Amino acid sequence: MAVGEAGERIHRERAQAQVSELAGWVSDARRRTLELVADLSAEQMMGPRLRIVNPLLWEIGHTAWFQEKWVLRHACGEKSCRDDADALYDSIAIPHETRWDLPLPSREATLAYLDAVRGRVLEKLTQAEPGPELLYHVRYTVFHEDMHGEAFTYARQTLAYPAPRLSPATEVLSAEDNGSGHLGHVPLPGDAEVPGGAFLLGAAPDEPFAFDNEKWAHPVEGKPFAIARAPVTQAEFLAFVEDGGYRREELWAPEGRAWREAAAAEHPVYWRKGSVGGWLRRDFDRWVWLEPHRPVIHVNWHEAQAYCRWAGRRLPTEAEWEAAASMDGSSGGALSSKKRRYPWGEDPPDGKRANADSRLLGCASVGALPAGDSAAGCRQMLGNVWEWTESDFLPYPGFTADPYKEYSEPWFRTHKVLRGGCWATRARLLSNTYRNFYTPDRRDVWAGFRTCRRDDPKESPRESRKEGAQETG
Numbered sequence: 001m002a003v004g005e006a007g008e009r010i011h012r013e014r015a016q017a018q019v020s021e022l023a024g025w026v027s028d029a030r031r032r033t034l035e036l037v038a039d040l041s042a043e044q045m046m047g048p049r050l051r052i053v054n055p056l057l058w059e060i061g062h063t064a065w066f067q068e069k070w071v072l073r074h075a076c077g078e079k080s081c082r083d084d085a086d087a088l089y090d091s092i093a094i095p096h097e098t099r100w101d102l103p104l105p106s107r108e109a110t111l112a113y114l115d116a117v118r119g120r121v122l123e124k125l126t127q128a129e130p131g132p133e134l135l136y137h138v139r140y141t142v143f144h145e146d147m148h149g150e151a152f153t154y155a156r157q158t159l160a161y162p163a164p165r166l167s168p169a170t171e172v173l174s175a176e177d178n179g180s181g182h183l184g185h186v187p188l189p190g191d192a193e194v195p196g197g198a199f200l201l202g203a204a205p206d207e208p209f210a211f212d213n214e215k216w217a218h219p220v221e222g223k224p225f226a227i228a229r230a231p232v233t234q235a236e237f238l239a240f241v242e243d244g245g246y247r248r249e250e251l252w253a254p255e256g257r258a259w260r261e262a263a264a265a266e267h268p269v270y271w272r273k274g275s276v277g278g279w280l281r282r283d284f285d286r287w288v289w290l291e292p293h294r295p296v297i298h299v300n301w302h303e304a305q306a307y308c309r310w311a312g313r314r315l316p317t318e319a320e321w322e323a324a325a326s327m328d329g330s331s332g333g334a335l336s337s338k339k340r341r342y343p344w345g346e347d348p349p350d351g352k353r354a355n356a357d358s359r360l361l362g363c364a365s366v367g368a369l370p371a372g373d374s375a376a377g378c379r380q381m382l383g384n385v386w387e388w389t390e391s392d393f394l395p396y397p398g399f400t401a402d403p404y405k406e407y408s409e410p411w412f413r414t415h416k417v418l419r420g421g422c423w424a425t426r427a428r429l430l431s432n433t434y435r436n437f438y439t440p441d442r443r444d445v446w447a448g449f450r451t452c453r454r455d456d457p458k459e460s461p462r463e464s465r466k467e468g469a470q471e472t473g
Helices: 003-038 041-045 056-075 085-089 097-101 107-125 130-158 232-244 253-261 301-311 317-328 461-473
Strands: 191-194 197-201 218-222 225-228 270-272 279-283 286-287 388-392 415-417 437-438
Touching: 003 056, 003 107, 003 130, 041 056, 056 085, 056 107, 056 130, 107 130, 197 317, 218 317, 218 415, 225 317, 232 301, 253 301, 301 461, 317 388, 317 415
Parallel strands: none
Antiparallel strands: 191 225, 197 218, 270 279, 279 286, 388 415, 415 437
16 A cells, blocks of 8 residues: 555544544533433423523523534534524523523423434534534534533532432442542642743643633743642631631632622531531532532632631642643653643543543542642542632633634633533543633532642731630630
8 A cells, every 4th residue: 555545544544533533422412411401390490590500491402502503504504403593592692581581492392402403413424524614613512512511510509409310320429438449538638849930821732622712822931839739628618617717807808708798608608507516518409418528619719719818828820720730740840841631641531530521420539539640749630629720711812712702702801710620521621721710709610729838928817816825725
C-alpha cells in the first residue's frame, strides 16, 4: 500500500471512530435526560415557580430544541420538527418567570419530540463523511444536554424529590464506604506547595474541543502559593457554624452580609440540628447525619469567603486553581508552559480517578481516589464537588464568542468562577481548563471550595477567640 493511501485510510478510520463516539454520546445524553425525570409525576414535572429552577417539562423540551436548532437547522439547513418550537423553548427569548405559563405539549408529546430530534441527528451522523461543522454542533449540543442533566439533579435536590434512578446502577454512599475502596472517614489534611513561574492559563488550540470562555491559553505570571490538598469538609465547616460564623459581622463583606440577612442564613441551606444533638443534611428527599470527611456542599461564594476569614485562609484565584490542577511537575521546581489535560495526566477520567457521571449519587470522602492526584499533590480537583474561586468570570484576552453567543458573554463580570466539576458532571465534560460560573449567592449548586494559605500570615478570628478564652478562663 502506498504511503498516501495508508495515510488516507488512517484518516478515514479516525473520522469514523469520532462519528461513532459522537453517535454514542447523543444516545447516552438523551437516555440520561429521560432517566432523570422518568419517575416524576405530572405535578413534579412542572414544580413551583422558583428563580433557581425551570419547570422540568419545559427544560427537557429545551434540550431537544437546542440540538435541533444547531444541528438540524443551523448545520443542516432543515426545518424544525415543530412549528411552535421557538415560541416554546427558546431560552433567550422566553423570560424565565413565564415558562410555567407556556402552552407546553403533554409529557407524551414532549418525549416524542425528544425522540424525533435524536433520530434525525443520528441519521445525519451516519451519512457519508459528515462535515466538521456538523460534528462540532453535535458535540456542543451533547455537552449542553449534559449541563442541563446536572441542573436536573440540582432541581431534584432543591425540590426535595427522591434521588434519580440511573443506569448503569448507581450506589448511594454510606458513611463507612464511599464505593472507591477507601473508607469514608479518611481525611486529607495539609497543603500542597505550588511553585511560581510563567504559566499558560486556558485551553491550547490543539485541544479537541474548548468552550469560548476557555480560549485561548495565555501567559500569566504566578507567585509560589500553598493550596489545600482537599476541599473543606463538613466537619471543618461545622466548626465555623458552631463558632457563630454566620452571626459574626467581621467575617462578612457588605455584599455577603446583605445576602445573609436577606436569606436569614444561619447554616448551610440543607442542614438542620438533630433532635438528639448533632447535625443532619437533606440528601434529596431524606435526612442523613453529616458525614464529617465528605466535602461541604451547597454553600455559596459569600459563605466560602466568610469561612476563609474565620480560618485565616483565602480562596484560590482561578489561575492558581488551574496551576495546581494541571502543572506537569517536570520543570525543576517552577511552573511552565507544559500542562496536563487532567490532574493525573492525559488519560480520560474513570471511576478510580474522579467521582463523576453520578456513579455514586453523592460525594466521596475527601481522602478517596488517590489515583486522581495532581502533580502538586491535590486530590479530587475533578469531580466530587464544584469549587468556588476568588475570581470574577471574565473573558480571556482576545475573546471571541462562538456561534452560541449567549453561552458566556452575557455573564461576564456578574458571576464568579467555579472549577473542577462535581459528582453529577459528565466525565466527558471534565478537563483542567473547564470553567463554570454562577452568581455569588447561588447555593443550590453542588458547590464547595478549597482554601489557600494567606500570603500575609495573620491571626485568624478563630485563633484570636481561642486565645481570648484562655486568657480569661
